Amino acid sequence: MTNLQDPSLYVNRELSWLEFNERVLEEATDKTNPLMERLKFLAISASNLDEFFMVRVSSLLRSKNLIDNPIADASGMTPEMQLSAISRRVQEMITKQYSCFTRSLLPAMEKEGIRFLTYEDLNATQKDHVDTYFNDVLYQVLTPMAIDQSRPFPTMNNRTVNIFIELAVDKDAPFVRGVEWNETKSRWEITEERPVGRKYAIVQVPTIVPRIVQIPAENLYSEVLYTEVENRDYILLENIILAHIHKLFLGHTVTRTALLRVTRNSDIDIAEEEVEDLLDEMARSIKGRRWGEPVRIEKSKGMGKAATKLLEKSIGLSSSEIYEISGPLDLSAWLSFASSSEFAHLRNKPMKPHPAPAFLDEPNMFDVIRKNDVLVHHPYMSFDCVVRFVQEAAVDPRVLAIKQTLYRVSGKSPITNALIKAAENGKQVSVLVELKARFDEENNIHWAKLMEKSGIHVIYGLIGLKTHCKVCLVVRREDDAIRRYMHLSTGNYNESTAKIYTDLGLFTCRETFGQDCSVLFNVLTGYSKTSDWQKFSVAPIVLRSALLRHIDIERKNAEEGKPASITARMNSLSDIELIQELYRASQAGVKIRLLVRGICCLKAGIAGISENISVSSIIDRYLEHSRVFIFENGGRPRVFLSSADLMSRNLDRRVEVMFPIEDEALQQEIISIMEISLSDNIKRRIAASDGTYRKPSRRGQAAVHSQLEHHRRAAESYKNRKEKLVFLPPTVKI
8 A cells, every 4th residue: 555654756845936926037037028027027036936935945054943843744744854955946936037037128128228336337327327326315315234243243124225335444444432341341432543454345226226327318210110219218226336335335345245134023923812902912913024033144245254254153054044136136126127117118008907898787786696607717707797796785775784704815905995984874894804815914904904994893813713715795674585695706805906817706795605704794793603505615623524525525436437526726735644545546547637726735646645636837927816616526516616725724723615516618618728728838837756847749739828718718708798788689678
């Protein structure tokens, strides 16, 4: 019998995540992508690495330092082994990032008239412009921070760019005061001496002004295009400061400079059982995030050995945690630049979302939902229908109550504004705001306070759990009864991310769903405990067991010779118990197709273990975010949508919901969506048994670009519905 505990059967979670980020980086190196799309993907890969260090690497460092005998993970790697492997893999990735930036993207931008110059490259007019900018603006906000006996190594803010300066003191420099430890008297004493030798200082590159500074440029005549090319010249803020750095250290000679950037532990860990007010404690913790323990240092070339030793000693990191960069620090800064409206011609042509056909020209959404369940596929279909659902409920005189979960909301959220309006209109409004949504805590706190002031009942979740499910319940009085209308989704109630995340949502008023919804909110807002769910599978109560049961049914069906298959889509797959059950199902002959965007600890294609499992990943202009589970069920498919990924945290430490799609037409629509994605041979990568990924062969096959096809189908559905409405005969009243 195969030992499914064998570490060789699993990919380490952190290394799998790095493989995901490698796929993001591949989009930056892919010359078939428009130039600014490539720059965007490069910036995203850098931003992803920042978050990886702030959360995952910091957790590993904590385990390494605090646990005497750390336990190895399923792949057999201890925290120390993982940190070592991460360091090597990240160094390879950084080399690729900067090779792509300096050798491919910068030259490509220059061909488009977009030039990044150093101070030495500037002409006289440009130098005058930059000099004036430094003297009038930058000089006023820069703060040089000396490093000596009385002024220890300054604390650099998280993810800020800093300039490290080495100074030689001029012979005619004035006397300066210093501090020395007197061993005889056992005390610090102020001394006055002529400074000699090397001294060090740090200057933070300010974040209150743009990092990328546009400077006057002249149009150039292109000998290639035989036409005048509109030129745009830019200089990085740190290059302006470096050119004038001597002005900050009069009486000293700047002998060497280098750029530094520190990444700090930004994971918030609160003992929820011990705090009196979670909201206040979370607000305090957010403020302290930028001062977390350092987990990575990036530095440019040029720092001397003595300065490097000082850096290691002062920051408390080893040489393996310091990364030398061959180029400008913080490539994530280019994300906003690549997104500028000036460069629209160098990006993908926008794919405009189409209105959801079911609600087209329908004055009342509740009338539509009462007749049929409605499936929406974002961003191919507009998120406006979700916003409209809450807005209509807010002003509908028949609506009695609205209950909703909010995990990540936008800065100017129309949904929260609609909820506030509903409360002002006298409706019973209850909202669960998840304060622990990582890196959105501050925004969620802002909205929570605002909603409380408007009379909304705001709940901050359950102790020890994150509430990650996406549920909106509207209770409405109708002629025949009280009816519950729901929106259930795989994605957040955020109209901004809904433009770039692919998600599926369901509008329904099925009574059994409504009963489960009411029970769910009673659990979230009160003290109810239940396992009596009619349609929902809710984590951490029954979702894990439900998934294991469905997998087991497929395994038994395969053993009995019945049709057996599993098709699923998720962001991450790392839960070992579920992976082992998938291995057992594969061994029994179940055909398993998985679309996993990010982390995947399962190894596909291993003989005798997972030869019936295929794993694919799609990285494209939209972030693949939906969670779909399809079980063949002996020829009677069961189709589910969920907010949960197959990770231990989702199944055991979060409130998640998996719900069935019961309308057969909608089941087929979801199955069709999955088949299109699985046939993608443009942006899909296929996992090998060693955890690496490759693009599928297109030999003899027509090109299938799934996201473009999803958009085409949404456009066609909208067009057909619109034409049908145009040709409907007018209603004749007698």
